[in-house]
Amino acid sequence: MCKPGQLNTSNTRSTQTEIGDITTILTQSPAEILENKPNSESDSESESSSSSSESGDCSSDYYEPEDDDDFETEDDQYDEEDCDNYLSSHAEPHRERKFIVYESCIRELLSKCNTCNAPTLVKIAAILDTQLVQCNETTSSNAMELEGLKRCQATLDKEGIQVDALVTDRHASVKKYMREKWQGANHYFDVWHVAKGINKKLMKVSSKKDNQDLREWIKSVVNHMYWVASSSSDNEQEKVDKWCSIMLHVCNIHTGFDGDFKQCVHGPIEEHREWIKKGSKHYKLLSEVVMSSYLLRDIPKLSPRLQTYGLEVFHSNLLAFAPKHTHYFYKAMTVRIYLAALHFNENGNRKQAVRKDGEKCWSVSYPKSKKGEKAVPSKIKVDPTYKYIEKLLTVVFERRQEFATYSEASQDALMNYAKAPPAVNATYQPYDKADLVKKRCTCFPTK
Structure with a gap:
């Protein structure tokens, strides 16, 4: 007080x-x-x-x-x-x-809850750390994602930030690392990434001859996965039991399930459905995808709350600062990622715009995956702000006052900031440019 x-x-x-x-x-x-x-x-x-x-x-x-x-x-x-x-x-x-x-x-x-005196949680969308990994820093491109995760973990540990839960895709090396090296954090899988893989496999199976009847069940299977994740909290066995119930649901069987989940919770189904006969060819094809042992091992790790869509939004925002069609060297790419993170942290939690009469602003968008068959409403946010630019300019002027020349500032940056890894072509065999020009030829010579 x-x-x-x-x-x-x-x-x-x-x-x-x-x-x-x-x-x-x-x-x-x-x-x-x-x-x-x-x-x-x-x-x-x-x-x-x-x-x-x-x-x-x-x-x-x-x-x-x-x-x-x-x-x-x-x-x-x-x-x-x-x-x-x-x-x-x-x-x-x-x-x-x-x-x-x-x-x-x-x-x-x-910082404390009035009821239980426990630390309060604040939900924000912010980038706490970014890491840029070059391909020659790891043994393969598959190992780059794990290397970036290790560097982020080291930064968070250095700052004293404790991670309670981590939500990722189903990367095999990340799963092993979280299971063996980072046991203090709960590891979950993003539902969208898992559902995307299931949708892709079922679309491939249903595209074959005489399997088109499976296509009408793809959306139901994907929606069922979202329901399993959101309604089961952290009970892993409950997630598995609910997921396996889909194989009886498609056969028009809604009670008498094995495990703790005994029956479907939906009401009467009035619409006409082409039910799948148990033991039929379509049933076996669907079971190969839905009941695969690899998938059943990952179902208990579906995230019940947090998802990675915020990170996907940041990646989309990053394209405005570092488009993929343009090549940037390591330092330039690092700076552009930092700028994208600053812009996202300032504008990632913008509110929905409101008209003068108090009505909220919406727009109609057509998802690419739906191919025009479905439209969804999208929120129109308030205009973004750029206050971080003023802070950057302040830092630039302060640094200019600290160092009289550019060479002094560059020397300080080399000593106090992370060094860039060697260029990708540093280990390549050098060639003489004059010899390459002499040997140059074309399949369509000009006069």
């Missing part, structure tokens, strides 16, 4: 602090504060109020410590009971009393 202090009308600050849904805004200037003071009181009462403020009892609506250095000293600490008595004795009906509150106090207040 912040203690009342002497009002300093010559240096009253304007503070705006926003954390989550709680916003504290104090914007009154010294002149406005003086104008709001009651004029019906005599000068003697004003003198007495000023003398009482020096002893710790203030009658103004705004309070600010006189010296920041003395704010947290033991001599100036106030008991909560004294502060509560002060507020109750000076409270006025239908009037909100305002205090200047330090940002550190608000953060400490929101």
Whole structure:
């Protein structure tokens, strides 16, 4: 709790602090504060109020410590009971009393839950770390993803950030690394990546002759996977039992399942469906995909809450800063990734735009995978902001003042920042350019 202090009308600050849904805004200037003071009181009462403020009892609506250095000293600490008595004795009906509150106090207040005193979780979409791995830094392109994960883990550990859960695709080397080396974090699979693989395999099977009847069940199987992940929490066996029930559901059997999941939870099915006969050719083809041992091992790891769509959005945003059709050297690519991360962190949580009449803005989009058969509504967000550019310019000017010449700044960067790996062609055999020009020929010579 912040203690009342002497009002300093010559240096009253304007503070705006926003954390989550709680916003504290104090914007009154010294002149406005003086104008709001009651004029019906005599000068003697004003003198007495000023003398009482020096002893710790203030009658103004705004309070600010006189010296920041003395704010947290033991001599100036106030008991909560004294502060509560002060507020109750000076409270006025239908009037909100305002205090200047330090940002550190608000953060400490929101860091604990009022009920269980446990740390609170704040859901944000932000890039905490980025790693650029060059192909010659690993043995193969398949190992680059795991190398990037290891570097990110090292950075988070260095900063003291604890990872409770990690959601990835079904990369084999990542699964092994999480199982053997990073056991402190719960590893989950993104549902979209798993469902995408199932959809691809079923589309391939149904494209063959006499298997077109399976195509109408593909969407149901994919939707069933999303339902299994969202309705089963962290119960791994429940996920497996629910997933296996799809093989009886397609046969129009909705009760008497094995395991803890005994029956379907949907209501009566009124629409006409081409049910699959148990033991038929279509049933066996569907079972080969849905009941494969490789898939059943990964079903318990489906993420019940968090998914990787936020990361996919960042990758889409990255294309605006580093398009794939253009080649960039290592340092230039690193800088462009950093810029994309700054832009995403500032605009990744934008709200939906609202019209003047209060109606939310929507647009109609046609997913490429649906091929025009389905349209979905998309939120229109507010315009992006670019405040990070001002911060970057400030850092540039500060660095210019620190180093007089470009060579000094470059030397400092080489000493304090990560070095770029050798170029990909550094290990290649050198060739003489003049000899290559002489031997150059074309299949379509010109006159």
